[in-house]
Amino acid sequence: PSPRAIVEVGGEKPYAITIGPGLLDDGALLGAGLRGRHALLVSDGNVAPLYADRVTQALRAARPDVRIDGYFLPPGEASKTLAHFAEAIDALAATGATRDACVVALGGGVVGDLAGFVAACWMRGIDCVQIPTTLLAMVDSSVGGKTAVDLPQGKNLVGAFHPPRAVIADTEALLTLPPRELRAGLAEVVKYGAIRDAAFLDWLEDRADALLAGDDAALADAIARSCRHKAEIVERDPFERGERALLNFGHTFGHAIEAEQGFGGLNHGEAVAVGMVLAARLSARQGLAGEAEAERLAALLARFGLPVALPGGLDPAALLERMRLDKKAAADGLRFVLWDGIGAARVVAGVADEAVLAVLEK
Ligand code: NAD
Ligand code: ZN
Structure with missing residues (x-):
């Protein structure tokens, strides 16, 4: 077998x-x-x-x-x-x-x-x-x-x-699977490294070419490692009362982009790729992590053929309004999954509008 x-x-x-x-x-x-x-x-x-x-x-x-x-x-x-x-x-x-x-x-x-x-x-x-x-x-x-x-x-x-x-x-x-769908899935794979496993991110950098080429062993490894992360998280927090929220890294921005484009522009994985880069840049702006880590994440996503910048024609103010409507936003100001660096994500509440706009306008 x-x-x-x-x-x-x-x-x-x-x-x-x-x-x-x-x-x-x-x-x-x-x-x-x-x-x-x-x-x-x-x-x-x-x-x-x-x-x-x-x-x-x-x-x-x-x-x-x-x-x-x-x-x-x-x-x-x-x-x-x-x-x-x-x-x-x-x-x-x-x-x-x-x-x-x-x-x-x-x-x-x-x-x-x-x-x-x-x-x-x-x-x-x-x-x-x-x-x-x-x-x-x-x-x-x-x-x-x-x-x-x-x-x-x-x-x-x-x-x-x-x-x-x-x-x-x-x-x-x-x-x-159409290549664009494979790349969209890779965005979610990168997410696990970004939020809780710096060594996995190193591994993805090493194996990027094999993964893109559809190498079966590399894909199976990436899937198993990703599933282990998801399993650990949902075991401890099946109903998303806490830790499971970390899986939304990049998703507050990503959902806003998808919705603002009327779900006819970037697909989910692509929007999440842009969203993760924006979350990492917002983390740097808030003094939580360095700029270099955000750029390392962007470089890996770009290697996977994923977009890493906001598509043209999107209005930052409109995106901000969308994020306010997102069911994951809380009453106490905007809530984001940010990181203290690669592999160390956490939920940060009360992020000021100006900080978010600055990252969207960059
Ligand atoms: P999808 O199911 O639409 O599949 C993408 C496209 O690929 C479709 O056209 C499909 O027909 C085609 N396809 C699927 N497998 C194929 C294959 N092996 N060969 C050729 N074509 C194939 O989209 P998706 O990206 O798999 O899933 C997106 C959905 O998942 C969204 O609705 C999202 O809300 C949901 N989602 C749910 C959870 C959860 O926890 N339940 C998490 C993330 C996303
Ligand atoms: Zn997702």
């Missing part, structure tokens, strides 16, 4: 993340999480043609007793809606699914978030096996149990905490 890494996530309902090549054909692994005789495979219009048959066949071979139905979304964030959620629930209902049914999420974060929410709601909660196929989903959205759909008023406004039963990340699926 091919080499694989396993990361355990502890907590009230522990589960394992398995990472490696060829896992989509491993029926025993894929089927181990199925307790009952029904499974609903949720995927999207890009991923299903590539991988749904393989996964279904592997599952059928290992678990001939399980009835497998499919529900496929049109690709993209625009599908993460209550309407598609309701369709998926109808698909479950039509199969006569009971409480031991399982939702299998095959796709990126859009599929994972929606399918996870379906699993959270059907009969007040059934199992969900996450099979992430984007780098972002492998290192972030499939782990930690946050599930949601969007409303016209904002992203992720309706959702639940519902940890998966298992996460299975086949690194070979990344071979078909």
